[in-house]
Amino acid sequence: xxxxxxxxxxxxxxxxxxxxxxxxxxxxxxxxxxxxxxxxxxxxxxxxxxxxxxxxxxxxxxxxxxxxxxxxxxxxxxxxxxxxxxxxxxxxxxxxxxxxxxxxxxxxxxxxxxxxxxxxxxxxxxxxxxxxxxxxxxxxxxxxxxxxxxxxxxxxxxxxxxxxxxxxxxxxxxxxxxxxxxxxxxxxxxxxxxxxxxxxxxxxx
Numbered sequence: 538x539x540x541x542x543x544x545x546x547x548x549x550x551x552x553x554x555x556x557x558x559x560x561x562x563x564x565x566x567x568x569x570x571x572x573x574x575x576x577x578x579x580x581x582x583x584x585x586x587x588x589x590x591x592x593x594x595x596x597x598x599x600x601x602x603x604x605x606x607x608x609x610x611x612x613x614x615x616x617x618x619x620x621x622x623x624x625x626x627x628x629x630x631x632x633x634x635x636x637x638x639x640x641x642x643x644x645x646x647x648x649x650x651x652x653x654x655x656x657x658x659x660x661x662x663x664x665x666x667x668x669x670x671x672x673x674x675x676x677x678x679x680x681x682x683x684x685x686x687x688x689x690x691x692x693x694x695x696x697x698x699x700x701x702x703x704x705x706x707x708x709x710x711x712x713x714x715x716x717x718x719x720x721x722x723x724x725x726x727x728x729x730x731x732x733x734x735x736x737x738x739x740x741x742x
Contacts, residue, residue: 555593557583560583565579566644571601579600602664615674616628628672649707701721
């Protein structure tokens with residue numbers, strides 16, 4: 538018998554229902570995009586009543602965000618190797634690998650193509666805010682270790698790294714060169730960390 542206030546055991550019915558709903562949500566997102574997702578279709582695919590989905594997630598947007606963030610957490614873990622450069626290269630390499638899969642490619646375009654109504658805009662903002670907060674930990678650790686200046690903006694640094702990948706996938710639709718993550722990281726770090734050979738150079742010479 539479950540004691541009052543205790544949580545369902547991992548792997549119990551609650552966990553199975555949640556997994557089924559999130560998997561169905563991702564399937565629909567990858568198939569129809571954010572604008573085309575309906576709770577009714579998720580309900581049918583998951584074999585769960587719509588009322589149960591709304592009771593747990595409240596809104597369609599909350600459901601999408603939960604599914605997308607869990608997928609990102611699984612496929613895009615935040616590395617912690619003890620080295621800023623190694624962490625950034627590992628993170629960007631995993632992102633590039635994900636975006637080159639049919640699943641990741643469809644996700645990126647779906648997120649970019651989502652409408653601008655208040656609910657969709659809030660869902661998109663919530664997703665990116667959370668992802669930037671997590672990936673920004675790499676930059677924060679680099680600051681703490683003295684590898685970056687204390688004035689470094691973690692979100693801006695991450696955006697400068699990941700933006701070229703998303704640009705190529707969504708806009709130019711160019712293939713992602715396997716060596717691109719390393720080149721982007723090195724370009725970013727050379728821009729943030731002053732080069733000892735040039736920092737004291739006389740600008741009049």
